[in-house]
Amino acid sequence: MTHEAPRKRADARRNEQTLLDAAAAAFVAAGVDAPVRDIAARAGVGVGTIYRHFPTRADLIVAVYRHQVEACASAGPDLLAGTASPHAALAAWIDLFVDFLVTKHGLAAALRSDDTTFETLHAYFIDRLLPVCASLLSAAVTAGEARPDVEPFALMYAVGNLCIGAGRDPRYDARHMAQLLVAGLRPPPPAA
Amino acid sequence: MTHEAPRKRADARRNEQTLLDAAAAAFVAAGVDAPVRDIAARAGVGVGTIYRHFPTRADLIVAVYRHQVEACASAGPDLLAGTASPHAALAAWIDLFVDFLVTKHGLAAALRSDDTTFETLHAYFIDRLLPVCASLLSAAVTAGEARPDVEPFALMYAVGNLCIGAGRDPRYDARHMAQLLVAGLRPPPPAA
Amino acid sequence: MTHEAPRKRADARRNEQTLLDAAAAAFVAAGVDAPVRDIAARAGVGVGTIYRHFPTRADLIVAVYRHQVEACASAGPDLLAGTASPHAALAAWIDLFVDFLVTKHGLAAALRSDDTTFETLHAYFIDRLLPVCASLLSAAVTAGEARPDVEPFALMYAVGNLCIGAGRDPRYDARHMAQLLVAGLRPPPPAA
Amino acid sequence: MTHEAPRKRADARRNEQTLLDAAAAAFVAAGVDAPVRDIAARAGVGVGTIYRHFPTRADLIVAVYRHQVEACASAGPDLLAGTASPHAALAAWIDLFVDFLVTKHGLAAALRSDDTTFETLHAYFIDRLLPVCASLLSAAVTAGEARPDVEPFALMYAVGNLCIGAGRDPRYDARHMAQLLVAGLRPPPPAA
DNA sequence: TATGAATGAGCTTTCATTCAT
């Protein structure tokens, strides 16, 4: 309502965006545990500023990838609605998820790190994406297109794992492997 | 005369085993990049002793896991000979491989690390196990029990990845997921 | 506004001077390859601070001695102008140079070290002082007061060497020996 | 008198000679502070053997160079007897001394090191060579060919210094500089 | 609120030296 407050907020947001862009760039170049100093330098700010905005590294990573995680989350229902079969919808969604992860150097590995710094990060991914994955998987199970003995958590964890190190060796195609895993979800044909 | 020389060697060997045990323990606790100091402390020796026996970290890691890698490698042909179908043999071998990896906390992750220290380690695994995996997979393909479009390297890499972080979350069962992947190898049923 | 920026810089500069003093003291006590940790301890700072200000050891050494090297360099022309003969001017300048070196315990030795860390240091000395020495020597040669077969580089190198270890043994007077060397520069009297 | 003792002594001497040769080689390759291990390896013995024969590094260095130091020492009187003038004899002897030092990489520097390990080494050189230098210098003074105000110790120390680092820079010729110094010993011509 | 200087823990690696065999 006053002019002051909004203006400040706008400035702050611009500032924060600069930080996020810098972090994203640093993450691409050196992985998600790029030195704080590098990020600060890219953003043209002091390290203190980063710590003020993002107290832990997980906060920063989450902020950097929030948009894309959200996009991935919201794609779930659309795919379910617009794809021929629930299994195909699940496969397509997994593809999206893998695409996201393999392009974020080091992110998949960070999700598996036992460094407690990354617990928050892990939790965020589970929080936002697990329900989506669960509903897709559940639909497939209901349609008889997937075994009922696979938990959505395990599936997501597995797919996340398959993305680790992807891109470092041309002989390894994470997307292909993830699709193999999804294919494996189909109920085995009745042993005639 | 014949007693003298061996005696020293026996001691040295015992000592080396102590080192390997300590390293294994440290690897479990802190991953394969556990500080050399920690390993030395666990073994009750000075750091110099570690460097004397294992000049590079890769030497140490390979030594720690050599026995089990060799056992895994030699199990391949036996399984192929003694199992009902090639696909079942492959599944059984993958099970062995996963069993090995999931009990070596941090090893799977190290295999994916881009730390150059681990290149030798990675190479050793590929060297010893890839041919085994390849022959099993090839037999399955020949028997019409597996798609021909999956490279053994990719399969091993994927299975290795699935083992990362296993045991940290009870909701994730790496063996189960690996078997899903193997199930996904089966040729898709002809779309009748 | 004009006060803010300078204040920080003033502090930093004071700090840097503390560092230089500490380094100078450490160099006296333990030579110019005194452990970084020692220097930091003397200055009452962490090692990181040293690395921040002086990324390489050569940077630190040059900084420590810069003032005096510059003073020595600028004294050359003055002496040439204000002294009775070119040879006397050269002798006086060499005296200055020796005075500088002998009071910097360990510096002369470092200039001769084959440790690559010191290459930059050596280069700096040559850069700043060699031209000065050369002009003095050349004037003496022109005046018929010095043999033409001695290169300024060799002369400086020799004088530098004569200063090594000076002060450790009371029976050795580097200045005296340097003057002997300068005396030896005079052309030999014609063998009548 | 018995056969045993002499034989043993002969063996021991041979062994020691092997050590000295190895040390000499290591000194050439890596200076007089070459790692003990290198020397042991070259000699094909364990490090313990070196320590048994030469408790301190100085002992080893002295032993390695003893022959040559003795040769240099005994050359003094011969030169004095067989050279035209005492000054020329001194000059020739300094030449011998410089030749010796510049071919022993790092030796001149070790003589100036303030590492207490090398005190013995320094003492040995002074012990054996100072009297020789003193008698040559004294003869030159007596003949009116050298100033009386230079102590033999200082002269030797200076010449030793001039040899430091010789051979590392082609622009520096230690022998030339030493001869300059010796030339400077001549009494200045009477200021007519 | 932003800055970036300072801190110091932590890791690797090298050798001189000791001492059990």
Add this chain to the structure above:
DNA sequence: AATGAATGAAAGCTCATTCAT
């Protein structure tokens, strides 16, 4: 007497994190 395995002190360097300005 010889061996060489073991020891561990040292030293360099890198960041994550704090905090005075």
